Amino acid sequence: MVDVTFKVLRQSGGDTPTWQSYRLSVQSSTTILDSLNRIKWEQDGTLAFRKNCRNTICGSCSMRINGRSALACKENVGQELNRFSDQAAPEITIEPLGNLPVIRDLVVDMKPFWKNLKAVDPYISTAARAVPEREFLQTPEARQKLDQTGNCIMCGACYSECNSVAVNPDFVGPHALAKAYRMVADNRDDATVSRLSQYNSDAGVWGCTRCNQCNQVCPMEVAPLDQISRIKQGILAREDESSSRAIRHRKQLVALVKQGGWIDERKFGFNVVADRLRDVSGLASLVPLGLRMLRKGKLPLAFEPSDGTTEVRSLIDAVQAFEAKSMQSTDSDS
Template sequence: MEIIFKIYRQQQNSTPVFQTFLLQVEPGNTILDCLNQIKWEQDGTLAFRKNCRNTICGSCGMRINGRSALACKENVGSELARLAKISSSKAETNPLPEMTIAPLGNMPVIKDLVVDMSSFWNNLEAVAPYVSTAARQIPEREFLQTPQERSLLDQTGNCIMCGACYSECNAREINSDFVGPHALAKAYRMVADSRDTNTENRLENYNEGTKGVWGCTRCFYCDSVCPMEVAPLEQITKIKQEILDRKQAQDSRSIRHRKVLVDLVKAGGWIDERQFGLNVVGNYFRDLRGLLSLAPLGLRMLIRGKFPLSFEPSEGTEQVRSLIESVQEKEV
């Protein structure tokens, strides 16, 4: 079958352009096979990373038709099927199917599909991604773990550092301080590791401002593109819960946001917005500056009739409360 490949071409600090290549391929050919064909037969200057070709090394991460993925894992047939589900009209207007290949996001381009991953690796290093045993006496052999303790590390241990989650991270795009989902997934591996003796300091570090877990916008993109099912958002949520178990609502606005939300839903089935702003931003009337910051918004809402003067609990509040309490008891 014939297919058009539109490849993002760019030299460092130059304007990007898309170059078109016409290929004869089979549905089972991987995207990496196709890129190799272009490089070997049509344009030897095309730059991209590759290595194992077996979804192990993570080298060939790139954006394939708008989403970050591994070129060695995705094939022509599956991609065309995915595109057909997204938009059937595109296949009707274009006689030949198209593949659009671009570099990973949130990182500067070096050349074509090769990006500078310095920020990716620097942010990983920022979470201290190695087991700390400084507080323990060094044993004669090794630190032993039970199968149950080791099983807690299996999911995060599957990360191959391909950069797909980092590429799609909305929080990273707007907040350069946020370390990224890859780093926080690795961070949870350290928190869950029974051999580590630095858990409390780690959680303080991951709790700091929007650099750590509170910078996550919970958009789920990292989970949706991860080729190894590491589920970075799930790991970030686990770290948040570890922090919440150790903190009081007065400790920070981020902590209050989570705790107040749960408490209000337990109380009324949904969020009483009048209390939510006062308790989170105003810290239960303790933060005068926070309360004053709410005044202009509250006044505008009153003028436009948007401020709820009363609160009516939702139907089934008792059931909602029971579900939340059951989950909390299970966590304990």
């Protein structure tokens, strides 16, 4: 048994949050959820938190434990104390999920979370389901492509830690885009082209900053960032550079690195922001920056290719060939 102080961030609605400490004698194997249950049953019946299955299935007990989002029924005291083994006295902090309004204590309002999920239309299209003669059967290989994203339990951990959600209120979030990829990869769906067009925006995949926080905290190894990257691959394979600045940014970055081993910054800004003189407002926005760089001697007047350009080019070719093969496989299953 070990004596542990549980510091819980408590608040009600818009009130100022305050920390409240509870002392428990627990075993190392005791889960955080069982510890919260004991606090509520033995010390403070007013403490509010969500729970249900207690078996990492429902996602109800997601909260921030020692600064990261996790399932309280999955994490135990020993694991948490080992993360901070240098503590003078054993202590575990518990807070509500981030990026969501707090209703009370550890209970958050999930409406924005569900609203953003609904925005990506995470359902097989009705037209694709209209097969009156027989049910729509999938091969084991086609079904296997849905396994990883199908493991999502909608716990909200990825949404809580998402830096893009924190700064861009229009971004739908990693949970929604992981579900969106499930529709893109599902060969029963016939709306792939329109879906990719829908997700091709700053509210969609281009709003992701690739911080990898969602992958780090996902308790079910759904890897939302990986699914977002796969949607991007589908968009890039179908869209040309004129469709958006985000598309140009990605394609020009790869093209210039492939060309010279690293980015020629002069061409990058001109090709992406100014769209090679086709975007007049973009070109105008570059002028003040260019003048400041010239004045400070930071505008490169020449470009020296990297000594490893040949190796870099071969690596990019190999990755692009692999991505093209993966896309062909997805298209053939659709």
